Amino acid sequence: MQKDIILNGDCVEILKTLPNKSINLIFADPPYFMQTEGDLLRVGGDKFRGVEDEWDKFNNLAHYDEFCKAWLSECKRILKDNGSIWVIGSFQNIFRLGYIMQDLGFWILNDVIWTKPNPVPNFKGTRFCNAHETLLWCAKDKNAKYTFNYKTMKYLNNNKQEKSVWNIGICIGNERLKGDDGKKVHSTQKPESLLEKVVLSSSKEGDLILDPFFGTGTTGVVAKKFGRHFLGIEQNKLYIQEAQKRIDKIEIISNKITRAELEIKPPKVSLKSLIKASFLISNERLYNKAGVYICHLYEGEKVRDESEILSIHKMAAKHLNKSNHNGWNYFYIMRDSKLKSLDSLRYEYQMQINKLKL
Amino acid sequence: MQKDIILNGDCVEILKTLPNKSINLIFADPPYFMQTEGDLLRVGGDKFRGVEDEWDKFNNLAHYDEFCKAWLSECKRILKDNGSIWVIGSFQNIFRLGYIMQDLGFWILNDVIWTKPNPVPNFKGTRFCNAHETLLWCAKDKNAKYTFNYKTMKYLNNNKQEKSVWNIGICIGNERLKGDDGKKVHSTQKPESLLEKVVLSSSKEGDLILDPFFGTGTTGVVAKKFGRHFLGIEQNKLYIQEAQKRIDKIEIISNKITRAELEIKPPKVSLKSLIKASFLISNERLYNKAGVYICHLYEGEKVRDESEILSIHKMAAKHLNKSNHNGWNYFYIMRDSKLKSLDSLRYEYQMQINKLKL
DNA sequence: CATTGATATGAATCCTACG
DNA sequence: ACGTAGGATTCATATCAAT
Numbered sequence: 001m002q003k004d005i006i007l008n009g010d011c012v013e014i015l016k017t018l019p020n021k022s023i024n025l026i027f028a029d030p031p032y033f034m035q036t037e038g039d040l041l042r043v044g045g046d047k048f049r050g051v052e053d054e055w056d057k058f059n060n061l062a063h064y065d066e067f068c069k070a071w072l073s074e075c076k077r078i079l080k081d082n083g084s085i086w087v088i089g090s091f092q093n094i095f096r097l098g099y100i101m102q103d104l105g106f107w108i109l110n111d112v113i114w115t116k117p118n119p120v121p122n123f124k125g126t127r128f129c130n131a132h133e134t135l136l137w138c139a140k141d142k143n144a145k146y147t148f149n150y151k152t153m154k155y156l157n158n159n160k161q162e163k164s165v166w167n168i169g170i171c172i173g174n175e176r177l178k179g180d181d182g183k184k185v186h187s188t189q190k191p192e193s194l195l196e197k198v199v200l201s202s203s204k205e206g207d208l209i210l211d212p213f214f215g216t217g218t219t220g221v222v223a224k225k226f227g228r229h230f231l232g233i234e235q236n237k238l239y240i241q242e243a244q245k246r247i248d249k250i251e252i253i254s255n256k257i258t259r260a261e262l263e264i265k266p267p268k269v270s271l272k273s274l275i276k277a278s279f280l281i282s283n284e285r286l287y288n289k290a291g292v293y294i295c296h297l298y299e300g301e302k303v304r305d306e307s308e309i310l311s312i313h314k315m316a317a318k319h320l321n322k323s324n325h326n327g328w329n330y331f332y333i334m335r336d337s338k339l340k341s342l343d344s345l346r347y348e349y350q351m352q353i354n355k356l357k358l
Numbered sequence: 359m360q361k362d363i364i365l366n367g368d369c370v371e372i373l374k375t376l377p378n379k380s381i382n383l384i385f386a387d388p389p390y391f392m393q394t395e396g397d398l399l400r401v402g403g404d405k406f407r408g409v410e411d412e413w414d415k416f417n418n419l420a421h422y423d424e425f426c427k428a429w430l431s432e433c434k435r436i437l438k439d440n441g442s443i444w445v446i447g448s449f450q451n452i453f454r455l456g457y458i459m460q461d462l463g464f465w466i467l468n469d470v471i472w473t474k475p476n477p478v479p480n481f482k483g484t485r486f487c488n489a490h491e492t493l494l495w496c497a498k499d500k501n502a503k504y505t506f507n508y509k510t511m512k513y514l515n516n517n518k519q520e521k522s523v524w525n526i527g528i529c530i531g532n533e534r535l536k537g538d539d540g541k542k543v544h545s546t547q548k549p550e551s552l553l554e555k556v557v558l559s560s561s562k563e564g565d566l567i568l569d570p571f572f573g574t575g576t577t578g579v580v581a582k583k584f585g586r587h588f589l590g591i592e593q594n595k596l597y598i599q600e601a602q603k604r605i606d607k608i609e610i611i612s613n614k615i616t617r618a619e620l621e622i623k624p625p626k627v628s629l630k631s632l633i634k635a636s637f638l639i640s641n642e643r644l645y646n647k648a649g650v651y652i653c654h655l656y657e658g659e660k661v662r663d664e665s666e667i668l669s670i671h672k673m674a675a676k677h678l679n680k681s682n683h684n685g686w687n688y689f690y691i692m693r694d695s696k697l698k699s700l701d702s703l704r705y706e707y708q709m710q711i712n713k714l715k716l
Numbered sequence: 717c718a719t720t721g722a723t724a725t726g727a728a729t730c731c732t733a734c735g
Numbered sequence: 736a737c738g739t740a741g742g743a744t745t746c747a748t749a750t751c752a753a754t
């Protein structure tokens with residue numbers, strides 16, 4: 001299957017040609033069906049140019065629904081079982097999209113709010129200024145596994161759990177593509193920083209990311225930058241040209257964030273193997289963080305205190321008066337009159353194993 | 359029709375008894391159909407108590423849809439033509455609600471995001487922390503008029519246009535109703551500050567506000583406080599008791615904000631009537647803000663410059679090189695060697711008229 | 717009384733690899 | 736597919752006890 005290309009043509013027709021379960025991640029920014037009528041004039045009388053493109057014209061809601069069912073059904077078919085899909089919209093269309101996706105069996109993981117510090121104001125003072133758009137992030141079905149680089153997102157959010165509300169400026173300045181006439185090339189170009197969160201949170205290095213409404217290629221730019229592959233679908237040849245120019249300029253970044261190295265799980269190590277490798281001594285005494293003796297190793301896999309034989313986790317929980325706790329983080333051994341955590345031992349063991357393999 | 363009472367019984371059945379076009383504003387906080395399964399344990403093993411109420415149980419999405427179609431249809435019937443409706447939900451249900459409301463012909467004015475600075479975290483690190491809920495604000499149909507106290511909301515937002523994203527803390531502390539056991543009375547009590555924005559933005563003093571899922575009565579509390587009437591529907595008698603206790607304690611506030619006095623429009627006055635009342639002189643010269651002569655009054659309704667006869671608005675626009683402009687704010691006359699705006703004259707004229715009426 | 721620290725809790729679609 | 740065991744996972748705020 002070809003990668004890192006932009007296919008020119010009708011979205012649904014091209015989606016139909018793609019093989020089943022072949023895509024890791026989909027980002028879709030479909031027409032919003034804005035249903036605007038007449039001209040909106042700024043104070044002073046010049047015309048506000050929002051979205052007036054032919055691609056945003058539909059006869060009615062039913063027509064729009066039908067279109068969305070078609071492309072979303074194909075997306076579900078071509079998505080890998082452990083893939084996920086992002087769809088962006090605004091109040092005009094996001095309720096159509098969400099409803100249809102639920103009906104198709106997609107399982108909503110989050111609705112993410114993109115709040116804009118610099119939205120287009122409501123010129124006429126007739127409503128609240130529409131200062132956000134909504135993204136739907138869905139797994140293929142209720143029980144499907146999916147990639148979520150939780151720790152990466154936490155790290156990038158000042159070491160706090162990332163929330164469902166993202167504050168990101170709209171695409172302006174140098175990032176915004178402009179034609180020779182100085183006018184914006186695409187009426188709804190998305191900011192790269194928005195796509196960066198999408199890509200970093202829900203894909204891995206080398207993944208294939210599909211964007212069925214590629215436009216001027218923000219998805220391709222970010223995918224390439226972070227070492228993912230992309231596949232674009234776009235009807236408009238001018239957009240494709242502009243997108244390709246942008247993408248060709250991008251240099252690939254590879255670091256612990258793009259490679260999602262923060263997501264690496266602690267090594268699976270047994271107490272027995274730690275004893276065998278002389279990281280622990282048979283029947284060795286275990287202490288808590290404060291250096292208080294709690295229990296001792298017992299027959300390899302268990303620990304024993306004054307009354308019971310338990311797993312390290314159950315024993316830790318018992319002495320913390322909780323129903324469960326991670327024993328690796330709770331227990332310490334004494335080495336050279338200093339406390340040393342079991343957790344650090346398993347990492348050291350893992351490193352030794354890795355060296356032996358080389 | 360009775361007001362300021364809480365009706366006990368089935369939501370849809372009671373809605374059916376209410377007369378057509380009798381309600382100014384609806385605020386609906388329906389069950390969300392959370393679809394949780396099993397227990398969610400906190401670190402340490404104690405159970406998280408979210409929504410486990412019977413009222414949030416439905417067989418499936420189709421069952422939930424059917425329920426929502428029923429109560430939303432009745433809401434549309436009883437809403438006045440110039441009324442509006444607010445509905446709150448989260449990603450589990452808001453796409454059902456939005457889709458159904460669009461199908462019923464409601465016209466979405468805004469989807470407002472309630473972002474929470476203090477949400478329940480995602481304990482297991484499996485998704486983005488769900489830190490918001492969504493409110494839909496809709497008019498009865500596409501062409502319906504509706505109340506929006508734009509200037510009031512702007513005033514309350516540090517004189518900036520209020521946006522579609524509201525940052526409000528969840529309901530905790532003294533505001534949160536607790537039983538004798540110290541546990542929350544209602545699992546989803548909404549903060550009063552949320553309802554305050556709803557009521558102040560989209561209703562007038564004396565309006566009748568319906569809440570078909572009254573719960574512990576936050577809507578009633580805020581409605582009474584701001585001089586609106588309310589009508590509650592609630593199945594649970596305990597909730598009704600608690601709500602009534604809260605409401606009885608409330609004292610009514612009446613000021614320029616609750617009375618929406620900032621919304622008063624400039625008086626509709628003709629140039630002719632200003633001349634007739636001697637606020638203007640026939641053929642009087644008009645100046646711009648800088649005191650530069652622009653044109654003079656011409657036959658009562660128009661103004662004339664060196665080349666054209668136009669309305670004051672078109673003339674202002676012409677001299678500003680715009681396609682339109684408010685002439686009342688652009689033009690000044692000379693009185694006692696000082697400039698005086700046409701705008702101030704129409705207010706003075708209006709005041710004189712009002713005094714004569716008394 | 718002010719400050720610090722421990723504990724409780726809020727609309728939640730909340731684990732996963734292995735046998 | 737299903738059960739089981741191992742073990743990974745939270746932020747803001749209110750309350751209350753201790754200093």
